[in-house]
Amino acid sequence: MAPFDLQLTLGHVWHNISYILMGIAFGFVLERAGFGDSRKLAAQFYFRDMRVLKVMFSAIITAMLLIFWSESLALLDYTKLFLNPTYLWSGIVGGLIFGVGFVIGGYCPGTSLVSLGTLKLDGAFFVLGLFAGMFLFGETIPLFRVFWETAGYYGPVSLFEVFNVPSSYVVCGAVIMALAMFVAAEKMEHLFSTRASGRKNP
Amino acid sequence: MKLKITGIIVALSLAIGLNLIAKPDLDMKLNQLSQTYQGILQTRQIYIDPAELLELMYNGTMSYQIFDVRDDSDFNLFHIIDAKKVTLDQLKDNRFIKTLPDRSVIVLVSNDETKAAQAWKILAIQGVSNIYILAGGINYWLALFDNPELNSNPDPKPKPEGDDRLRHSFQAALGQLHPAANPDYEQTTKRQWEKKIIPLGRTKSKSGGCG
Numbered sequence A: 001m002a003p004f005d006l007q008l009t010l011g012h013v014w015h016n017i018s019y020i021l022m023g024i025a026f027g028f029v030l031e032r033a034g035f036g037d038s039r040k041l042a043a044q045f046y047f048r049d050m051r052v053l054k055v056m057f058s059a060i061i062t063a064m065l066l067i068f069w070s071e072s073l074a075l076l077d078y079t080k081l082f083l084n085p086t087y088l089w090s091g092i093v094g095g096l097i098f099g100v101g102f103v104i105g106g107y108c109p110g111t112s113l114v115s116l117g118t119l120k121l122d123g124a125f126f127v128l129g130l131f132a133g134m135f136l137f138g139e140t141i142p143l144f145r146v147f148w149e150t151a152g153y154y155g156p157v158s159l160f161e162v163f164n165v166p167s168s169y170v171v172c173g174a175v176i177m178a179l180a181m182f183v184a185a186e187k188m189e190h191l192f193s194t195r196a197s198g199r200k201n202p
Numbered sequence B: 001m002k003l004k005i006t007g008i009i010v011a012l013s014l015a016i017g018l019n020l021i022a023k024p025d026l027d028m029k030l031n032q033l034s035q036t037y038q039g040i041l042q043t044r045q046i047y048i049d050p051a052e053l054l055e056l057m058y059n060g061t062m063s064y065q066i067f068d069v070r071d072d073s074d075f076n077l078f079h080i081i082d083a084k085k086v087t088l089d090q091l092k093d094n095r096f097i098k099t100l101p102d103r104s105v106i107v108l109v110s111n112d113e114t115k116a117a118q119a120w121k122i123l124a125i126q127g128v129s130n131i132y133i134l135a136g137g138i139n140y141w142l143a144l145f146d147n148p149e150l151n152s153n154p155d156p157k158p159k160p161e162g163d164d165r166l167r168h169s170f171q172a173a174l175g176q177l178h179p180a181a182n183p184d185y186e187q188t189t190k191r192q193w194e195k196k197i198i199p200l201g202r203t204k205s206k207s208g209g210c211g
Helices: A006-010 A012-032 A038-046 A051-072 A088-105 A109-117 A121-150 A167-200 B002-020 B026-043 B050-059 B072-077 B088-092 B094-098 B114-125 B137-145 B185-189
Strands: A153-155 B064-068 B105-109 B131-134
Touching: A006 A012, A012 A109, A038 A051, A038 A088, A038 A121, A051 A167, A051 B002, A088 A121, A109 A121, A167 B002, B026 B114, B050 B064, B050 B105, B050 B137, B050 B185, B088 B094, B088 B114, B105 B114, B105 B137, B114 B131, B131 B137
Parallel strands: B064 B105, B105 B131
Antiparallel strands: none
């Protein structure tokens, strides 16, 4: 029953190689989805190209359906999956900083590496900024360590635990929400692309 | 367009279908994972020596909780100091699991080891970590700490496959007032034992990130 202990099954070397292979596959899929181009990524914030939302939500509901179907068929032990603990307030502040960086730079950390992988200059500069930010964070952490480690700590929680409903209800809700957002995203793309092209060609 | 409609139908069908099939309950999971957990138990990596529990009790830097899964009469006759009495049904209750502290070592205790091993499986299957079993149970604990003559070499050995009955007689039901409920710290140094409890690390996330 999954999750499998890859280190035990593959051995130390192949366990590490498997991470590299998964990273390459992930980067390849991101590049093919157009996530290596900052113009396409930034267009998300102007509602002209909603591919980020569509790809991310597709990935979320695909993984969600696979995980909970596997659990229901006794192929996966859900309790053994690692869940990121919730740090609500530090998460909100971090999310805002992340969002500002995304709008200004046109990339998130993962997509900037994809861009660098295809030798794009803006991607390379973003990665330099990323490392500078990491260095700054590491050097200044004593100033906000308490906030970072404790603000709004709830441990690893899931929506179905918060609302005290079966996990299948939340899966159903997430799928319906994603599908509704896909439809809305397409309409917005159509609306804002038409407006933009209208301004260019009066 | 056809592809999009097919995608919508597939996603919706899978989501609705998930609500129609039965989710495996705890007992089903116990049956399915029985062999996996039996394998872990057989390595005895989660069985701690009574001296290690005693050290933990005097440690002061590590939070711990002792859960005693024996019946009421045995618990009232004798239990380790600060141990909480719980039933296997209580351990199966998700509301009880929610009350367990995040950063704490849990030690399960029965008269021998059989019932504590059952309790370990129930907690492990619900994703509770840092759970250990007192090797030899209360019978071994009492053999070591209630009898100074026996508490030197040769050590009495734990009985993993015991019948989980209390094999000591008591003049009165003293519970945790019994002298062996809280032995002196020096008892930990009188015997050789293998350290099994893994120190608890930091809780900050170890993975994550965006696309």
